[in-house]
Amino acid sequence: MGRITLTNIDRAYGKVKVLHDINLDIQDGEMLVLVGPSGCGKSTLLRLLAGLDQPTSGKLEIDGRDVTRVSAADRGLAMVFQSYALYPHMTVRQNLAFGLENQRMPKAEIDTRINEATRMLEIGQYLDRRPGQLSGGQRQRVAIGRAVVRNPTAFLLDEPLSNLDAELRISTRAEISALHKRLATTMVYVTHDQVEAMTLADRIVVMRAGRIEQIGRPLDLYNEPANLFVAGFIGAPRMNLLPCKVKATAPGSVRIEGPGGLSMSIVASDANLKPGEDFTVGIRPHDMTIGMGSDGALEAQVTLVEALGPETVAHTLTADGQKLVAVLKGQQLDGSGGSIKLHFDPAMAHLFDRSGQRVPHR
Amino acid sequence: MTIGSAIGQKIGAAIVAPIGWLAAIIDAPLKLWQRATGTTGMAAFFLAPNMLIFGVFVLAPFVINFLYSTTSGNAFFLPDRSFVGAEQYQRLLECGSYLDPSTCREDLFWKAVHNTGLFVVLQVTLLIVVSMITALILNREIVGRSFWRAVFFFPVLLSPVVVGLIWRWILQRQGLLNSMLYQFGYQPTEWLTDRFWAFAAGITVSVWAHMGFFTLILLAGLQAIPRDLYEAAEMDGTRPGRVFWRITLPLLMPNLLVVIILALIRAVQIFDEVYVLTGGGPGTSTLFLTQYIYEVGFASLLRNPGLAAAASILMGAVLVVLTLVQLQVGRRNEKKGARE
Structure with missing residues (x-):
């Protein structure tokens, strides 16, 4: 079992409050990813879960047992640190065995667990080396191995891939995902990389300034971001956010005006928008195309073209200073600049009211 | 403009x-x-x-x-002195048993060697233990940490003579310590004229005078140990004693080795603060090598600069060995640091 429940968790350092009323229910066996920009409180939250820090108020339960004031060692959790935190003066074997020796586990049992973990993580040949003699990727495996041998109720992973190069990150990401499936143990994973979050998570928790902005499955967050922050954070390149105004309303739709000469009708059956009201239209770069017609078109100057082969990323700027990014299929622009007309399907647009909250309209 | x-x-x-x-x-x-x-x-x-x-x-x-x-006589100018080769060394090293100074031809030298040896062992041990404990405390989140760091370092800034004088005022028969003990109904103790207490006072005072420096080196070493390692140990359920022996001490070892060797070198050279404090007494109970060299060479009526020079060369040889060990340790640490 590995169900973790956080109820009304607050954490303040003096007068500075870094976590605000966090409520979270992490299911047994779930891979939950905490994601958000630097300083949003995700690592603090993970440390509270680990028992390395104490909440100012609120309750933390693991499998129904109140562990709010229980020491880190007695929570049955294992943590993989961003820096790996391997003991540099010990060999890999000693690193793996250290926590088990603390529990006064029989040597035979320790050996069995180490053998299982090293086989699973393919680190058997490094057992007699010290961390200083390993590459970043190997250290990372050992750090995971140290957590695995403890057979914990849940794994806590604090940006474990952030010290790896781009290629190794991708392969290790897949390995962590496979490990999760194999162990079927709860994992709470902290990252600031939304691609990592999208690829690994069963559910994502998006955090900002110590608050949870949205919890949901990766594609739910992508398709229906709850607010402007989540809309901007989830998805790469980030969503284009256009400040618009309601020109007219009709049953089931609104006519809008926006930057780059945008003028179009959007289906808005549930939206309670009034003429003259300001709101934001969000459109993902992948939902934009180059077109000829002027209706529903955004006219913009191309400032940069990134030809990636299967797709082309066009960075553009409208006459009124609105930046737009479009990811176009194939190799559509030659990089010579010039003016283009960008179109998007109104059904793919996301609407956000003046307070930045999502307006349901589809 | x-x-x-x-x-x-x-x-x-x-x-x-x-x-x-x-x-x-x-x-x-x-x-x-x-x-x-x-x-x-x-x-x-x-x-x-x-x-x-x-x-x-x-x-x-x-x-x-x-x-x-390599010369003898009490003349100060080298041309006025007579060449005797290794005779001064022979005189210093001629001994029935090196464990019993009274069987040695130059018994005071060997008394000083014995005293210095005992002093080095006790003072360095105490100095390392006290500096380590102080560094561990100062490394914690305690109230007024910066103030306490300054307080412990302060004696290092004092001249050894000042250190000796301060402690003489405290420890002499009618000094501060005995006055305080008397207030609490205790009889005065002969801190500086009893053989045991004078030696203990010499050790205590030199530890007090030097511990700030060594605490600082150990504190720097402690602060260089990544906090993550302690958190990992906490997650691993490591008891505090085991954290110290299995994590802190091994990771502090490079600094600790440097501290031990520097402390050894300083302890072998001990002179000024103890000389001001006890003058080498009572008797010869706090006579150390440097004082012996000074007194034989300059201060005694039958001064013998040649003998003092030979003693200083022998002492220098010990210090050279210790310095070479320190250099070796330093190089090994550098290599290790570069590897990690």
Whole structure:
């Protein structure tokens, strides 16, 4: 079992409050990813879960047992640190065995667990080396191995891939995902990389300034971001956010005006928008195309073209200073600049009211 | 431009101008020197002042000291002294049993050696333990941490003579400590005239005087240990004692080795604060090697500079060994650091 429940968790350092009323229910066996920009409180939250820090108020339960004031060692959790935190003066074997020796586990049992973990993580040949003699990727495996041998109720992973190069990150990401499936143990994973979050998570928790902005499955967050922050954070390149105004309303739709000469009708059956009201239209770069017609078109100057082969990323700027990014299929622009007309399907647009909250309209 | 900045510029120019003139004067001969000798010659040119000072104040005294150790008599000028070869060394090393100074020809020397040996063992052990405990405490989140760090370092800034005097006022028969003990109904203790207490006082005072320096080195080492390791140990359910022995101590070992060797070197050289405190007494109970050398060479009526020089050469040999060990440890740490 590995169900973790956080109820009304607050954490303040003096007068500075870094976590605000966090409520979270992490299911047994779930891979939950905490994601958000630097300083949003995700690592603090993970440390509270680990028992390395104490909440100012609120309750933390693991499998129904109140562990709010229980020491880190007695929570049955294992943590993989961003820096790996391997003991540099010990060999890999000693690193793996250290926590088990603390529990006064029989040597035979320790050996069995180490053998299982090293086989699973393919680190058997490094057992007699010290961390200083390993590459970043190997250290990372050992750090995971140290957590695995403890057979914990849940794994806590604090940006474990952030010290790896781009290629190794991708392969290790897949390995962590496979490990999760194999162990079927709860994992709470902290990252600031939304691609990592999208690829690994069963559910994502998006955090900002110590608050949870949205919890949901990766594609739910992508398709229906709850607010402007989540809309901007989830998805790469980030969503284009256009400040618009309601020109007219009709049953089931609104006519809008926006930057780059945008003028179009959007289906808005549930939206309670009034003429003259300001709101934001969000459109993902992948939902934009180059077109000829002027209706529903955004006219913009191309400032940069990134030809990636299967797709082309066009960075553009409208006459009124609105930046737009479009990811176009194939190799559509030659990089010579010039003016283009960008179109998007109104059904793919996301609407956000003046307070930045999502307006349901589809 | 403001008047202030204009004046500032003029002052700056006035300071820089002479440097420019000096550079212009030495530029031509330097160029000639470089042409004649190449870059190696230039290195020699820039090293020359340092080498000159080293030669005059270190190398030459060392050579002269060695020459003194091969002569006898109480004349101070070398040409007035008679050459005796290794006789002074023989005199120092002639012993029935090295464990019993009274069987040695130069019993005071061996008494000083014994005292210094005992002092080194006890003082260095106590110094390391106290410095380590202090560093561990100062490394924690305690109230007024910076203040306490300054307090513990303060004695290092004092002259050894001042240290000796302060503690003499505290420990003498009618000193502060006995006055306080008397207030609480205890009889005064002969802190400086009892053999045991005088030796203990010498150790305590030198630990007090030097611990700030060693605490600082250990504290720097403690702070260099990543916090993550302690958190990982906490997650692993490691007991505090085991954290110290299995994590802190091994990771602090490079610093600790340096501290131990430096402490050994300083302890072997112990002189001034204990000399001011006890004068080497009572009897010869706090007579240490450096004091022996000083007294034999300069302070006694039958002064013997040759014998003192020979003793100092022998002591120097011990210090050279310790310094070589320190250098070796330092190099090993550097290599280890580079690997990790």
